[in-house]
Amino acid sequence: MRRDRMTIAVGDRAYGLESASPAALAFFRRAYAACLRPPGGEAGRFTLAPCDDGWLVRIDGAELVRAPLIEAMHRLDWEMVRRAVKQDSRCAAFHAGWVARDGRALLFAGEGASGKSGLCLRAMMRGFRCGAEDVTFFSGDRLVPFPRAIQLRRDDPLLDGIEPARRFEGCDGRVCVEVRLDEAAAETTAERLTVVVLDPTADGPAQPLSPLEGVQRLLGLCHRLDRTSQALFDTITTLAAAGRVLVASPAAALALLDPPEV
16 A cells, blocks of 8 residues: 655654555645655654554554544644654743744743634734744744644634635644645744733733743743753743733733734
8 A cells, every 4th residue: 555755843853754544644734734844864753554453553663553543643643743842852842832923923821722822823814924833842042933733622713714725624623724834934033032921810911920930930831841941041031021921811912913003
C-alpha cells in the first residue's frame, strides 16, 4: 500500500509523518499547512498504517497505539506535539497563543478553555498574523512560530463568521480553522510583546501585574521550567516593569487588539 510523507515543524523541531490513509494525510496537511517543511533533519518519524484491528501508529518504529482511524490520528497529533514540548525541543513551551501585526505582538497565556484560540482567531480577523494558537515556544527570548490550525468547540459562535472552505473537522470533536502560510507570523523577539494572562474571573479592563506576579503567573504556565533561560526571565521582568504583563478576562483582552487612537 502506498504511503505518502510530509515533514511538520513543531517549534524548533521537525517530524516526519508517513501515512497510508488519504484522510489522515488531508487532515495533517490542512492542520499544519503553515508548518510544513522540506524533508530532512527530523527529530523523529511517525507512521500510520492499517492493521488487523484498525490503524497502527508507530514512532521511530516502536508501536504507540492500535485504534480506529480517527482515534489513531488524534493520538498521533497529540503525541507529536507532546514529544516536542516534553522531550525534543530546546525551547521553553507555554500554555499560550500569540499573534503579531505592525511590529507588535500579543501573547495570550492561560490554561485550556481560557479563550486563547478564540482570541487568536479574532486577531486574525483584524489583520494579525498567527504565531501559535495553543502552545508557544520561546528560544531564549525569541518567539518561535507554531501556527497550526486554530481549534474551536463545535458550538463556538465564532465559526459562523468563517468561510466554510476554511473549516474542517478535527480528530477530537472540535472544528479546525486553517492557518495559511501567508497568515503565519515570523519569528520575533519577546521585547515586542504585550503578555495577557487570561483569567475568566477578572473584572473590568486589563490590569498590569507586578514584575513578581507577572513572572510567577507566566512561569506557572510553562510546560518545562528547565527549558527557560535567563534572557527570557529578564525579558518577562522588564515587560512587567513596563506594565506590559497584564491580567484580563477574554472579553477585556479583546479590547487590546484595537488600541485607542491617539
